[in-house]
Amino acid sequence: MNATGSMGLAVAVRPCCRLIAAQILPRCPHRHGRRIAALPFFLRCSRGRRHFSRCPCALPPRRSAAAWVRAAVAPARDGAAVSDPRRLSTSVGPVPRPGGDKDFGRIFVQGLAAVKPLVIDSVEQPPAVGGEKTKKEAVEEEDRSEVAKGRLQSESEKEAWRLLKNAVVTYCGSPVGTLAAIDPAVEPLNYDQVFIRDFVPSALAFLLKGEMEIVRNFLLHTLHLQSWEKTVDCYSPGQGLMPASFKVRSVPQGSNGEVEEFLDPDFGESAIGRVAPVDSGLWWIILLRAYGKISGDYALQERIDVQTGIKLILNLCLSDGFDMFPTLLVTDGSCMIDRRMGIHGHPLEIQALFYCALRCSREMIVANDGSKNVLRAINNRLSALSFHIREYYWADMKKVNEIYRYKTEEYSQDAINKFNIYPEQIPGWLVDWIPEKGGYFIGNLQPAHMDFRFFSLGNLWAIISSLATPKQAEGILDLIEDKWDELVGNMPLKICYPALENEEWRITTGSDPKNTPWSYHNGGSWPTLLWQFTLACIKMGRPESARKAIAIAENHLSNDRWPEYYDTPTGRFIGKQSRLYQTWTIAGFLASKLLLENPELASILTFEEDLELLEGCACSLAKSPRIKCSRRAAKSHIFV
Ligand code: GLC
Numbered sequence: 001m002n003a004t005g006s007m008g009l010a011v012a013v014r015p016c017c018r019l020i021a022a023q024i025l026p027r028c029p030h031r032h033g034r035r036i037a038a039l040p041f042f043l044r045c046s047r048g049r050r051h052f053s054r055c056p057c058a059l060p061p062r063r064s065a066a067a068w069v070r071a072a073v074a075p076a077r078d079g080a081a082v083s084d085p086r087r088l089s090t091s092v093g094p095v096p097r098p099g100g101d102k103d104f105g106r107i108f109v110q111g112l113a114a115v116k117p118l119v120i121d122s123v124e125q126p127p128a129v130g131g132e133k134t135k136k137e138a139v140e141e142e143d144r145s146e147v148a149k150g151r152l153q154s155e156s157e158k159e160a161w162r163l164l165k166n167a168v169v170t171y172c173g174s175p176v177g178t179l180a181a182i183d184p185a186v187e188p189l190n191y192d193q194v195f196i197r198d199f200v201p202s203a204l205a206f207l208l209k210g211e212m213e214i215v216r217n218f219l220l221h222t223l224h225l226q227s228w229e230k231t232v233d234c235y236s237p238g239q240g241l242m243p244a245s246f247k248v249r250s251v252p253q254g255s256n257g258e259v260e261e262f263l264d265p266d267f268g269e270s271a272i273g274r275v276a277p278v279d280s281g282l283w284w285i286i287l288l289r290a291y292g293k294i295s296g297d298y299a300l301q302e303r304i305d306v307q308t309g310i311k312l313i314l315n316l317c318l319s320d321g322f323d324m325f326p327t328l329l330v331t332d333g334s335c336m337i338d339r340r341m342g343i344h345g346h347p348l349e350i351q352a353l354f355y356c357a358l359r360c361s362r363e364m365i366v367a368n369d370g371s372k373n374v375l376r377a378i379n380n381r382l383s384a385l386s387f388h389i390r391e392y393y394w395a396d397m398k399k400v401n402e403i404y405r406y407k408t409e410e411y412s413q414d415a416i417n418k419f420n421i422y423p424e425q426i427p428g429w430l431v432d433w434i435p436e437k438g439g440y441f442i443g444n445l446q447p448a449h450m451d452f453r454f455f456s457l458g459n460l461w462a463i464i465s466s467l468a469t470p471k472q473a474e475g476i477l478d479l480i481e482d483k484w485d486e487l488v489g490n491m492p493l494k495i496c497y498p499a500l501e502n503e504e505w506r507i508t509t510g511s512d513p514k515n516t517p518w519s520y521h522n523g524g525s526w527p528t529l530l531w532q533f534t535l536a537c538i539k540m541g542r543p544e545s546a547r548k549a550i551a552i553a554e555n556h557l558s559n560d561r562w563p564e565y566y567d568t569p570t571g572r573f574i575g576k577q578s579r580l581y582q583t584w585t586i587a588g589f590l591a592s593k594l595l596l597e598n599p600e601l602a603s604i605l606t607f608e609e610d611l612e613l614l615e616g617c618a619c620s621l622a623k624s625p626r627i628k629c630s631r632r633a634a635k636s637h638i639f640v
Pocket of ligand 1: 180191195197198335336337338
């Protein structure tokens, strides 16, 4: 979509969006204080070619790494206005009807009515002493400071930092994200954009290094993109959707060398297959919490525009639909796997990120009259979701054997085989593969359908967020250890296992030539999964496994020029169509290293088991005469 075409859509902005925009958008320092909201459609800012400016967002002062570490482990803010997750988690009663969750609409309207004109503090322009630092000078300075701190970086790390910094994108002179890849050999397509999900490991690497500014800018600018209305043909996706990616575009202004920059988001309307990025908003919430915990800048998450942003995302996720399950119902390709791969329905990856984002929101939403409904709904959903996943997605030797002996066509409230799974669905590969010790969450569950494939990201986030019970979390890591050659092999980590082959590949992927067996999303190996594996290992007190995986990656990544993914069952070859110099490969490697060095910082992303949520779940089951949980799960399974 080009700039002109998109600008034409300005008239389609909903009045509500206008209101939000008018209240929250920052002033562009080069526009004589004119409100950006008065400009059409895009967030934009003009600047002279040689005139670099700072983003108009106030940032916390730069601190030493040690100070950041202290901040990260410091307790969250005090003050009664902020929600206390432990206290709130006891509220497990049903969301009041009538109106049900649609009351969120009212929450937002109330919230907006109360919005006071927001003045975004502008940051003084940096003094022009010594002129602009070139990227090279900045990197050299960085190297010197690392040496001064006595940290010994490997050559791969040094190269990775150089590449990561080179991928940084600026808007109005301030860093706002990182490009997905800078591979000079291939046409960029949309890899020259900042992807929300891809930026998370970059953000983590920067945060762990004490560089907060880029993350803060990213959070605010993507938030401002959220409310814009874009359309896919004649249809507009729901308000609150976060874009999959955005691009900083510039257009020349007049004849005096001025250029105007604007952020152009892609909500899936240009993406291959027109996939909706359901995970973007969830990642945004997760990153917002991590930023607050490590920087101590809780004021950011308490801002009205940020609170509204969180609620808009939740509104999309928690609104009533036709669904029967607490899991989110999505189309194929709505997450990291953004192509047809048979993951429509209730894929684990989305559920794990959803659970994590709900736990983050519960911590961040300011408790007041306007937020009590949403907080209650979050608690209810968390309880139901964890029960559902722990009970019905879990597969281990015992459970598979149980499924093998399932009776079918059970019409009753007491059915054991609730989803009418035909035992014939147990795939041949699983019979030999399922280990005696350990287990995992299956990829998807729907009526008469279990997708038994192992998906790494969902399983890792189930550990990180405590969606899995402690025992299940141990079990998942046991399984990865046991299946190391298949899941890690020559490059951590398989995106999913096993690959779809032959007829199954043809039918499920639509004969996708990029997703051939053991390539790309179909059983390819993705080094960016390493940081998530590292987090899970640290959380479970098994850093050695992460160290082993990082060493394997470090052996290859730099030599192979930081590929996006690897092919073959053991990940031996650089992916057929893999980009080189893929930023989330680079950043994921750096973040993994930094996490291992500072394991206490893993807590900015992890969650511990919350027993009150579980009690809530058991209470709901006990209260409802119509709901019976199979295998006495509420007592046996969820508390282990
Ligand atoms: C591919 C991946 C997607 C990623 C994008 C940019 O489309 O499937 O997860 O965000 O590339 O790297």
